[in-house]
Amino acid sequence: MTRALIVIDVQESFRARPLWETISNPKIADQVDRLVRLARQAGDLVVWVLHSEPGSGGVFDPAIGHVRLLAELERHASEPLIHKTSHNAFTTTNLRQLLTERGIHELTVCGIRTEQCVETTARLASDFGYRVTFVIDATATNPAPHRDAPAGQSVAELLADPRTLSAEEIIRRTEYALAGRFATIATVGELEAGAMTRA
Template sequence: MSKTALLVIDVQESFKHRDYWDESEFADYAERQNRLIRQARQRGWPVVFILHNEAEGVFSPMSGYVRVMNFVERAADDPVFNKHVHNALTDSSLQDWLEKQGITRLVISGIRTEQCCETTTRVASDLGYDVDFVLDATLTFPMQHPLTGEIVPTSSIRSHTALVLNGRFARIRFVEDYESAA
């Protein structure tokens, strides 16, 4: 059994019902996310889905939106874990499952580059996992800077994430890195 697992974090319908949802980068992201999932399956890595849950609103299970987005190439036996915090490891039972599977390396992908994906990466590193952060298999949205009021584009957010994670918490990777190594 492989010691690597692909985490697909928060790729859920809930996001499409937030006011910041933006389709402009979604199709490209979706295509890359599925390419990464295919590469994981070819390598025999488990593909693990994590869904964010909140008490109310569109991230509440009662909303009906806390489910994996339809575009995802998901197998019926792929594990799914639910979380209530920004990282996928500390309240979801995912860490226990990873330990039981002998997983020591995590490949991170999913929605909100700088939020749940980045936070999971930092926590995973602190817990001793070897981590790859697949930058182009994450999606985020423009954000308003709290000090300047400027709208920060997604390219700047991803650039900052790469800067602060690489060599400290993870290796920054791209989908094509896995395809060229096949």
């Protein structure tokens, strides 16, 4: 086992927010589940990562109850579950130690949000020397407000603002920023086809 699938922040916290109605991929759990099944069949390690903001009182506060995998996903008891408090999955966790102990050199990453926690993890992993595959259609994000947008915008105001960056633009930018520098970009279908060829 030299490969690991890192599933980042595919958690109910996001579904509990009004912004969920703008998510680029509301069925992200389906793509993630396909990747998890693929990893398990190959004997790869699956690592589940959840974002946590203890004491915040918001949807990422573990005390509120939303810091758990999306209901459609099932974690095996043998698969590590780690909680992070930073944007990437390394800085505030023992992820790197866990991967080193198991001799992991290749990472496949997916999750929520494309340009934030998933991309940041991919960049740092690359700098650490891991070979990274970024599964673009197994990520999801939301439209992003302009830096001068008023705080506390409603979803309607966010979508009506012509300066808002669409989720599609964000995903496209992430793909261009990572490809050939920090990660290989792939789709779930491409990875499934590759697995069938190797079999």
